[in-house]
Amino acid sequence: MLELLSLFGITTGQFIFGATAIGGSIAAKIAVDMDTAKKEREDRAVTKAYDEMIQKKKQIEVSLFNEDKQKVNEEIKKNYEQMQVDRKQRELKEYKLIEDTCETKYPYKGIKPNSMDELLIGHDVNGEPIWGKATNYIVAGTTGAGKTRKMYPIVLNYLAAQQGTLYIGDLKGTDFFMFKNKKNVVKYVSDLENAPEVIKAFESEYEARKVLFNQGGYINLDDYNKRSDSKLRLFMLVIDEYADIADTFHDRIGRPLGCYADLVRLARKVRSFGGRIILGTQRPDVTVICGQLKNNCAVIGLQCVNTISSNVMIGNEGCERLIPTEALTVMNGKLVKVFSYNITDEKLNECISKLR
Ligand SMILES: Nc1ncnc2c1ncn2[C@@H]1O[C@H](COP(=O)(O)OP(=O)(O)OP(=O)(O)O)[C@@H](O)[C@H]1O
Ligand SMILES: [Mg+2]
Incomplete structure (x- = not known):
């Protein structure tokens, strides 16, 4: 090795x-x-x-x-559960209040608005008047909810205080004929066939004012009344049961046609010229309260059958829980409860007889 x-x-x-x-x-x-x-x-x-x-x-x-x-x-x-209890208690209280006060203590008082900017749309739970903006209104709710009786004070106050002109489409034929011979009522029709006439008559006033304002360079009614020698008042179109018009004058997909289209257009345009439109309907659905109308009208929602109708009217549920003579409306972004004045037939006739 x-x-x-x-x-x-x-x-x-x-x-x-x-x-x-x-x-x-x-x-x-x-x-x-x-x-x-x-x-x-x-x-x-x-x-x-x-x-x-x-x-x-x-x-x-x-x-x-x-x-x-x-x-x-x-x-x-x-x-x-607490909400349900609260609601029941609240409703009981409100029913009691209505029984105790509104129905008996606060009949229609014939209150006059102070300015052309307001319309009397009802009273609050204490009986104090609620002045709505003087704009276009749709008064909607199921049959017998008190729509026509809700419209009376608006019209009566308007005639008494503003003394402007009135165009009436009473498509039921029985609810506004008492106004027919009043001095300021320019046109009254009582059936669907003649509905286009009353809308045309109202439109003529708008066209006339348009020419007047254009020529004088006035921007709206206030401006005209401030700067010109003569004074102009409001002019109002009232159509009760206007669903008849919506049902008849529309195309295949529900778009307004003919005099219904005119109505929608006028609702968009007349305000600054002093025109106001008040419409009543039993049918709170989207063909009748179509988007274009809703954009240009405040809606007073009375009792209705379900939450869907309530949502169509006021964009909220609630109207399905109302009792006749109560209504909900949106004012300044808030939901407000509006009670109707107790207008008996006698009271109505008395008020109308006092008008010129
Ligand atoms: N504010 C009110 N003052 C007195 N009575 C009222 C009031 N609201 C409703 N009523 C009673 O309810 C009934 C129906 O009211 P109104 O005719 O206003 O209802 P409506 O909703 O217009 O009904 P319709 O759909 O049949 O036209 C009246 O005849 C009246 O007896
Ligand atoms: Mg009615």
Whole structure:
């Protein structure tokens, strides 16, 4: 062996040193491998623990969520029950108030508005008058809800205080004929056939004012009354049961045609010239209260059959819970309850007889 080593020029010392070196590097390698294995094992243990922890966290979250959900549900249920109780108590109170006060204490008083900017649309729970903006109105609600009786004070006050002109489409034929011979009533029609005539007559007044305002450079009625020598009053078109017009004059997909289209157009244009349109309908659906009309009219919603009708009228539910003589309307962005004046036939005749 030594001979063999010397043949390659390697001394004994060198051999021992080399063997030791080789042994050392193997040991080092084994140590490194063991380290790596240990580390991997530790890593795996850490990962497993981490996974378990996440799993536990998820379980806790789910149980908390379920608990929360249950709590929230219970809360909602409790609130809802309380709401029902509140509503019942409130309604009872309101019914009582109506019985005690409105029906008996606050008959129509023949109140006169102070300015051309207001119309009397009813009274509040204390009997104080509610003045609505003098704009176009749709009075809607189911049959017998008190629509026509809601329209009377608006018209009576308008005639008494403003003494403007009136155009009447009484499509039922029985509710406005008492006004027929009054001095300020320009046109009265009592059936659907003649409805286009009354709308035309109203339109003629608008056209005449348009020419007048254009020539004089007036921007609206106020401006005209301030700057010109003569004074102009409002002019009002009242059509009760106007659904008859909407049902007859529309195209295949429900778009207004003929005199219904004229009505919609006038509702959009007459205001600044002093024109006001008051419409009554039993049918609060989207063909009758179409988008174009709704954009240009305030809606007074009386009792109706369901929440869908209520939403069509006032953009809210609530009218389905009203009793006759109550109404809801949106004023300055808020929903307001408006009570009707108690107008008996005798009272109505008395008021009308006092008009010129
Ligand atoms: N403000 C009120 N004052 C006195 N009576 C009222 C009032 N509102 C409703 N009534 C009573 O209810 C009845 C129906 O009222 P009104 O004719 O105004 O209802 P309507 O909604 O116009 O009905 P229709 O759909 O049949 O035209 C009246 O005849 C009257 O007896
Ligand atoms: Mg009516």
